Amino acid sequence: MFRKYKRRWQLSKARPGDGSPLQPYRLWQLFSRSLFSTELDGSVFEVDVRHGRDSSSGKRPAALYRDGVQVLAGNLPVAFPVPGGVIEVAVSEYGVKRMHLMGDDGREQVLRPHPRSQEGRRAAFDRRFPRTSAAIGAVGLVVLIVGLAVTLSAAAEQITRIEVVAQHVGTFVSPIHLSGWVKFALPAAGALAAVDRALRLKSTWMAD
Incomplete structure (x- = not known):
């Protein structure tokens, strides 16, 4: 419906x-x-x-x-x-x-x-180097999953710091703590992975 x-x-x-x-x-x-x-x-x-x-x-x-x-x-x-x-x-x-x-x-x-477009060039790369293309796609998916896990974990920690929430469910402490450079590298890698999936028309809710 x-x-x-x-x-x-x-x-x-x-x-x-x-x-x-x-x-x-x-x-x-x-x-x-x-x-x-x-x-x-x-x-x-x-x-x-x-x-x-x-x-x-x-x-x-x-x-x-x-x-x-x-x-x-x-x-x-x-x-x-x-x-x-x-x-x-x-x-x-x-x-x-x-x-x-x-x-x-x-x-x-x-x-x-169109063969000259970004999507066309990515499709040509996939046809010419199928194994490398598949590996890039797999790594990109892992990056998106890791990024999602980090985001959800941090969000849960922030929410349970609210006094009313903490009184009912307790306080959650995220087990994931990123160093300074990783805080910048992970979002950048996630954006590249999302772009790659978009070029292959395989966008997911994680990328959006």
């Missing part, structure tokens, strides 16, 4: 496009633009995401192009109706977290990233 209303809300955010042509992907847009595509019913559908824009911008941050012409645009998160389903688009502070074609038959498919 919740997913149904969420889908309806995201579809309502899609507005008619202005008919403008899709601009070529440029190298200097590496950190400000993501571009994905798929083929449906003999047409090429492309989703262009501009990370520097938000709902207050003059132009909407996400746009759907059919054969190079803008047909829909919307603020994120948004769902674009296409033949046979919808394309769900969402981002986090680390990048694109959802770029999936959800078919009417229930099948789910990730769109293909």
